[in-house]
Amino acid sequence: MKQGSSTALKMMSGAGFVFLYAPIIALIVYSFNDSKLVTVWGGWSLKWYVELFSNEQIMSAAWASLKIAFISATLASVLGTLAGFVLSRMRKFVGKAMLSGWVTAPLVMPEVITGLSLLLLFVFLENVFGWPAGRGLLTVVIAHTTFCLAYVAVVVQSRLASLDETLEEAAMDLGAKPASLFFLITLPLISPAIIAGWLLAFTLSLDDLVIASFVSGPGNSTLPMVIFSKVRLGVTPEVNALATLMIVAVSMAVIAAIVIMHRQSRYNDKNNH
Amino acid sequence: MMGETTLARGAYGLAWLKKIPLGRIAVILVPMLWLAAFFFIPFLVVFKISLSEAAIAIPPYSPLLQWDSSSSYLTFSLNFGNYLYLFESRFYLDAYLSSVKIAAISTFFALLIGFPIAYLIARSRPTVRIVLLALVILPFWTSFLLRVYAWMVLLRKDGLVNDILLMTGIIDQPIQILQTDFAVYLGIVYTYLPFMILPLYASLEKMDLSLIDAAQDLGAKPYQSFFLVTLPLAKAGIIAGCLLVFIPAVGEYVIPALLGGSDTLMIGRVLWDEFFQNRDWPMASAVAVMMLIVLVIPIMFIRNSNKEAE
Structure with missing residues (x-):
């Protein structure tokens, strides 16, 4: 590349990084x-x-958020790993295209839609089956698990896609049962992706304002909800x-x-x- | 004799049962059922409620199926009033159009700022590349809400941006930046920039540099090789990045609520107010259904581009 364009490029990118970090x-x-x-x-x-x-209010909300994030990230890692594994390693089955759509869509779905639809589902379920009784930590955990699952699935899926299948094939040739193949070979190979997915899920859950505002009950404010209600009134x-x-x-x-x-x-x- | 055959048949039956890959079915069903229950079915519920009428009740909407005890009739009523109102009232239409406009302009600027950064990262030495990538990913991991709030602090009338503009003599009295559409554009570009840079980087990194050398050897000027070689090769990354910014930006609530003025019209905000302030759940649902219809084409597009990548 020519030196001149490279300097211009560096300046433009430098300005971009300043923009990212100054605030x-x-x-x-x-x-x-x-x-x-x-x-x-x-x-x-x-x-x-x-x-x-x-500040009692902030501290108790922070504690609630940490609990929710921990449980949701863990559940999402289990379900998301399964989903990612199914999508990249299992041969075609009825509903595979649908599953792949359900895994990708939550990544870009506007949060107001996800939040509203889950709240209406919970209200509907409560009216018909009496479960979940009211809204609180449980409903927030279900909501967060659902959208975090998608992120874990995508991370795991891309790791599996880049992974050489020969190790798995070798184990299969040597007679490993599907379960031991998964736990002894595949799982250790994708564990970095699962850890990354868990961390991503944890921070996303900790950060979510919109979905939690819809599905949490009165008196169950999460940390972003408390922050939002404070900064709405001005700088704090x-x-x-x-x-x-x-x-x-x-x-x-x-x-x-x-x-x-x-x-x-x-x-x-x-x-x- | 009889007994033996039944026994044998029974054993055969069990063996047949054993052939069904129960483990495989369970592994598929668990994530599938979860997503069906908590991602797909909720949309059906939203659709159902968008067809009912708002009522002063708990929950605040009328049932579609109702047992009228006086006349012993089961009445089934669909109410398209919410949708008619969506189309009749200028307000909702304006909100949709303005959201799409704000999201599209922000996406364009995110591309403009993100491209040089992605290009630089893709062309730097491996060690430098890791550091630069980390610098892009870091804001993505820090709180979205707090990054929006950071701009609230900077853009106030007595904030840093106004101070700098005053000091350099560009303006002679503080200007209103916060609570304008400009602040909303700024907020969207800022918070979604990493979503633009990462797919761009992924596609630029894979590019074969010798193609540019070839173009320049053949006499292409730098801008020609950029528009004729680099851009077309980065197409997949550009499309993915733009969709990843555009789709969520259309439904954005936090940014217009914190940085926009009271006249900044965005559909996510309309839905929120319809739900939390007017408590009109059916209307909020109708707004959500329409938003989904607007976004379903770009969402399908993203899925297909994912498939191609696989």
Whole structure:
């Protein structure tokens, strides 16, 4: 490539990265601002972090959200792994095209539609069968499992697609039963994808506002619902502190994951050559 | 003798049962039933309720099937009133059109900003590539809601953007940026940018660079080789990225609610207000059904492009 176009390209991409990161960095800096007027600088301070941890409402919502995210991500990983496996390893069966559609559609479905339709389903089920009685953690977990399942399935499916089938075939030739083939060969091979899928599901569940607003009951606010009701009224310094903590936690997890993956691939490369 | 044959037949029957791959069926059925129950059937329920009338009751809609005890008739009533109203009232039509417009313009700008980034990543050295990819993926993992909120802080009248514009002398008094359509475009481009970059990167990375060299050896100018070679080869990534941004952006609620003004009309917001403020569940359902009809073609398209990739 020519040097001139390359410099222009670097500048354009640089501007793009500034665009991606400037708001996040500004938010982090403001979280240490002493002044109550969020945008006026009043010196460094940790007082919004203290306020954050003494805010009962935020803390209990955070705990509820963490519980929901943990359960939903785990359920979604099991169901999503099954779905991804079925779609990429099983020969054609009745309904395969339908299943593949049901797995892809939730990825792009506008959240307002997913939320409304699940709420109406729960209300309908409650009227007809008396289950689920009311709405709360259970209904949010079901809703989150459903949309997170799709993400896990896609991650697992793409891992299986890139995986060499010879190992599985060899095990089959040696007489492995389908169940032991899956648990002894396939599962260990796709475990990095399942872990990535679980983490993705966990953060997506932790972040969901719209679907949870539809399907959660009164008094069962999740963390994003509490944040939304606060920031709707204007800028809140405690939310800056909360945002900073979440961003730092996620960044560290992502960086750790990348370093581990990088080492792994270098290790593999060394062994292969 | 008789007994033996029955026994043998019984054993044969069991063997036949054993041949049914129960494990295989269970593995298929578990995710299938879950998605049927909690993804597919809910749409049927939405469709059903969109055909009923709003009522002051719990739940707030009239049943389609009703037993009239005075006349002992089972009445079945479908109410198309919600759909008629959708088409008659300018408001809903405007909301659909404006959502599609906002989503389309934002998608275009996301492509414009995302393409150079994806191109640079695809062409950099492996170690640099991992770092740049991480920089793109990181915002995608951090909270969507908080990233939208970050722009609320920046775009206020006394926010950083106005401060910088004032300092550089571009404006001489603070301008209204928050609560305008511009802020909504900005928010959508910002939050959905990673969804654009990743598929673009995936298709650019696979591209054979010697094709560009060949084009330039044959005398193509850089812009010619870009439009005639690079762009067509990146087509799959461009389509996937655009759909991944466009479809959810049409139904976006959080961004217009936090960054838009009261006059920013988007259909996701209309649905939300219809449901939470007017408590008109049938109307909200009709809005959802229409939104699905608008989006079903791009959604099918995404599925097909996925299939091709497989």
